[in-house]
Amino acid sequence: MSKRLDPSQIAEFIVQNISEHPKDIARLTSGQFGLSRQAINGQIKRLMEKGLLEATGRTKARVYRLRELVDFQNQLPVDEKFEEDVIWRELVLPKMNGVAKNVIDICQYGLTEMLNNVKDHSGAISVFIWIRRNATRVHMIVSDSGVGIFTKIQKALQLQDPRHALLELSKGKLTTDSTRHTGEGIFFTSRMFDRFSIMSASLWYSRLIEPGDQWLLEVEDRDNVNGTTIFMRINTNSARTTQQVFERYASEPEDYRFSTTHVPIQLAKYGDEQLVSRSQAKRVLARFERFKEVMLDFQRVQSIGQAFADEIFRVFKRANPDIRILHINASPEVEKMISWVSSNAPSPPSSQ
Template sequence: MTNIRDRGTEVRRFIIDNVQNHPSDIVKVTVKKFGCSRQAVNKHIQLLIEEGAITETGKTRNKVYGLAPLAKWEKAYQLPSNVTEDQAWREDISPLLGSMPANVLNIWHYGFTEIFNNALEHSSAAHLLVTFQKTAASTEITIDDDGVGIFKKIQAALGLLDERHAVLELAKGKFTTSPANHSGEGIFFSSRMFDDFTILSGGVFFSHDFNEKEDWILQSEGNTSGTCVQMELRNHTARTTKKVFDKFSVGEDYGFTKTVVPVNLTQYGDDNLVSRSQAKRLLVRIESFKVVVFDFAGVTSIGQAFADEVFRVFARQHPEIEITAINTGSEVKRMISRARVHDNPM
């Protein structure tokens, strides 16, 4: 009996996890996955409908299924305000999340309070809107302010030519416009903890998907004011805050000492990474880390000058930093090898 009950729970969990991607053929997909009958799968679906976990529209063979929102909520905060991120978490968000695994609640506690605090202290906004939606599969929280815009603020602080360059600095980590009050770690670690983490600000859209190798930076349509941060996390995941922190720590020194830099954020559109100036843009603030991993996912080629600046000139100037490259195609690997050979002539 226990095995039958466990299998039923597994089937329903699979339906919940996959119904969004298979709204019209979830029955077929589930039958194929578990080798059970359509009748058995339909019984599980009906149970989920009765529990309010999924919805059903259409008739007979034209039925379409989807996740039902278990909770929807939003609240506007006037700024400046006496509200703190911990107060907003304790009074507003935590009760909405309800009973969840401790590791999931810890991720939400970290991510929400970091992003909410960032909006309170750095956005110069007059209004802050928080929206919340929870389904049986995942939870999504959006924090939207009408302030100066995070990328524009970083652009001004570093004197960058383009606000898109600010995304690269966030992706490296350890950047803050207020170093006396913040470590610059909050947004970086938040972006690595969630299944999906996006920032829309000004004319730039940045997205980090936990399951994808590449971060995405896109030119948004129009030019939005303020900053909108959206975080989504499955309600059941084995991920923990500790696992994410450990990934960017080295040795016994439990600190933010390692960074994985998505090199593709240095290029825009069809730009080729060929110049020393592009390499120097990539290398800004890299000296604050002990281990630097350059991730070349999405980069098919680099120029000789670019490779030389990163893997010979900078590496020679900073021998204390361990520099490695991952996801390198044949052309990229060849240029890196060439630069390193020139640094160590026979």
């Protein structure tokens, strides 16, 4: 006797796949579960009756899409009455009805942290928030017309370029006001959401989670814009929790002290330049003394020079034996260079 299919599984499959298959979702679902098109169309009809889907066109030309359950926008003054927790509780939380608690917790953390940054750092007189939600995702945008996050960091730390500010920001524990902030908000927020993006000055920076809990980074030069806009997106079926993210970068389980960081080495590059010099390495190494463990991510870095590798993997490691330096996603060529400088070989490894 065949096992009876759970209608909720079929509905979940439709909802999760309809964005990629707006025209052939019935055929796809029929093939997935071995059911007739008529049965699948019945499921689609019920999802439409629940208000989760909507359709345009007729018969073969019909196109389905997820219906927006929430589309909330508001421009708020940044004044003495501005309180990020009140904004969350009174304006945003009521829009999260039916969303899993772990996802709500992440949205609360991300939104309140970004709003607090606007209040304390941007110099903006107002902030725009936009909350959108459908059956599969929550999108949140926080936008201000203040000084701009990369510009502010660049000036405060006297850095050469906004990209250098982005490199420092990605490490965490960076703040221009240490009396009131720890510099952890953006670091953790960017790792809680499935996609986290910043648009400011002439830079677009985006972190996108991929299968296997790997992250894809995108950095683009764009036309200069005023202020800062933060984009955050999370799937409503995400199993991630704030606690998991905090623990991943803590020194020990159940110890939430931020002691481990993850540094994308590609952010140390300017344009098409290669990572070959000690000065480039020293930019990467800046503020490492604040951490117990540093994970260097060589994703999208095909090669590194001997001086760059030596400064990090021999000179710095010998001078700072209490700081653990690890690396991931290294190409064979990068791996060879790291091994060579670590072993003090007499000549550089062959690239052949």
